Amino acid sequence: MKKIKKLVAIQPVSILEESKEKLKEFCEEIIFFDSQPESAEEIVERIGDADAVFVSYTHAIGEEILAKCPNLVYIGMCCSLYSEESSNVDIAYAREHGITVTGIRDYGDEGVAEYVLMNLIGRLHEADGHPPLLGESSEISGARIGLLGLGASAQAVARALGAMGAQISYYSRTRKPELEEQEGYRYCELSELLKESDVVCSCLSKNVTLLYEEEFEALGENTILFNTALSPCFEQRAIEKWLDRNNTWYFCDTLMGLGEESLLARENVRCQKRSSGMTRQAVIRLNKKVLENLERYCSGNIF
Numbered sequence: 001m002k003k004i005k006k007l008v009a010i011q012p013v014s015i016l017e018e019s020k021e022k023l024k025e026f027c028e029e030i031i032f033f034d035s036q037p038e039s040a041e042e043i044v045e046r047i048g049d050a051d052a053v054f055v056s057y058t059h060a061i062g063e064e065i066l067a068k069c070p071n072l073v074y075i076g077m078c079c080s081l082y083s084e085e086s087s088n089v090d091i092a093y094a095r096e097h098g099i100t101v102t103g104i105r106d107y108g109d110e111g112v113a114e115y116v117l118m119n120l121i122g123r124l125h126e127a128d129g130h131p132p133l134l135g136e137s138s139e140i141s142g143a144r145i146g147l148l149g150l151g152a153s154a155q156a157v158a159r160a161l162g163a164m165g166a167q168i169s170y171y172s173r174t175r176k177p178e179l180e181e182q183e184g185y186r187y188c189e190l191s192e193l194l195k196e197s198d199v200v201c202s203c204l205s206k207n208v209t210l211l212y213e214e215e216f217e218a219l220g221e222n223t224i225l226f227n228t229a230l231s232p233c234f235e236q237r238a239i240e241k242w243l244d245r246n247n248t249w250y251f252c253d254t255l256m257g258l259g260e261e262s263l264l265a266r267e268n269v270r271c272q273k274r275s276s277g278m279t280r281q282a283v284i285r286l287n288k289k290v291l292e293n294l295e296r297y298c299s300g301n302i303f
Contacts, residue, residue, distance in 0.1 A: 004027040004028065005051050009078075010043055011037060014056075020032070050072065056078050057206075057256075103293075111278065113156040117140075143166045143198050144166075148204055169185065190210065195219075206231045216239065225251070
């Protein structure tokens with residue numbers, strides 16, 4: 001098994017102390033920074049002569065950084081990697097220069113589902129002190145839920161709400177006929193889904209925008225939008241106009257996904273400012289997958 005000479009975590013990456021001990025099996029030297037870098041120059045400085053780095057999703061690791069770090073052979077993303085296009089790491093450049101990039105998936109989906117479930121119940125039952133979404137106190141049973149995307153986190157949301165009797169519809173670039181058959185989910189075109197849903201949950205990949213003025217017009221009043229993606233799923237002015245309408249609500253877990261922070265001043269916008277997926281259990285799953293990726297790389301198993 002080959003060993004990493006020097007591994008640097010350029011920012012906080014949720015690696016537990018027991019995992020840091022495990023890393024010593026694969027790395028001769030390990031450095032963990034406990035603060036966020038403030039610039040690309042600082043990222044380059046932190047990487048230095050390291051041949052491996054751990055990164056999260058908050059900073060772009062592009063060509064301008066990678067080109068200045070000639071020793072790098074491995075980048076371990078301690079966060080979700082869904083596609084090259086949505087990644088904050090320039091995977092194409094890394095591949096061309098012999099740098100292996102690994103990421104993880106499906107470690108925080110349960111927390112996302114619980115976040116949606118918790119806040120939806122509060123709105124349906126007026127637990128937050130505001131009139132209930134549907135005019136009178138209601139159960140999830142029979143609520144019309146529209147999902148944007150049907151990846152792992154969206155499926156977790158669908159399972160949770162479906163188990164309580166919600167009607168699940170979805171819109172996705174790729175249909176999932178097996179889930180339609182097994183779970184009874186209904187595929188809709190975007191405009192139809194928005195018109196027919198009481199609640200829309202966006203679980204899209206980063207940097208995907210689907211909702212503009214026309215789409216918010218279709219969504220209409222007496223509705224909720226949840227966004228658990230790592231970027232806004234909407235055009236800013238369009239959501240502002242929608243939020244001016246009667247009984248419209250926007251829930252978002254992270255500031256990255258919120259949109260402009262001016263939205264926080266609105267009574268009908270709720271943002272907890274932290275990822276709903278990063279629960280204690282999710283951190284444990286994250287650590288396991290990050291370590292497995294590094295062990296696989298050091299063992300010579302090609303990704």
